[in-house]
Amino acid sequence: MFVQLNDRVFLNLDKITRTKIDHVEDGIRVRFYEGQDQVAKSQRFEDVKQAQKWLKKLLKAS
Structure with a gap:
């Protein structure tokens, strides 16, 4: 199943194996x-x- 992350990116959730909430520089x-x-x-x-x-x-x- 595809979900829209923003106006240019669609993500296939069926292929996602993990997610991570990460602290980065910005x-x-x-x-x-x-x-x-x-x-x-x-x-x-x-x-x-x-x-x-x-x-x-x-x-x-989704």
């Missing part, structure tokens, strides 16, 4: 992986709770 992002390879990342969030809420909403929509 903030907090949700990263999507197929096996060992990162295939997409979300926009920047201010805190982990916002990232979790966004991810739950994205997964519910």
Whole structure:
């Protein structure tokens, strides 16, 4: 099943093996992986709770 991450990126959730909420240089992002390879990342969030809420909403929509 495909979900739209933003205006240019669609993600096939059937191939995603894991997600990770990660602290990076510019903030907090949700990263999507197929096996060992990162295939997409979300926009920047201010805190982990916002990232979790966004991810739950994205997964519910699918």
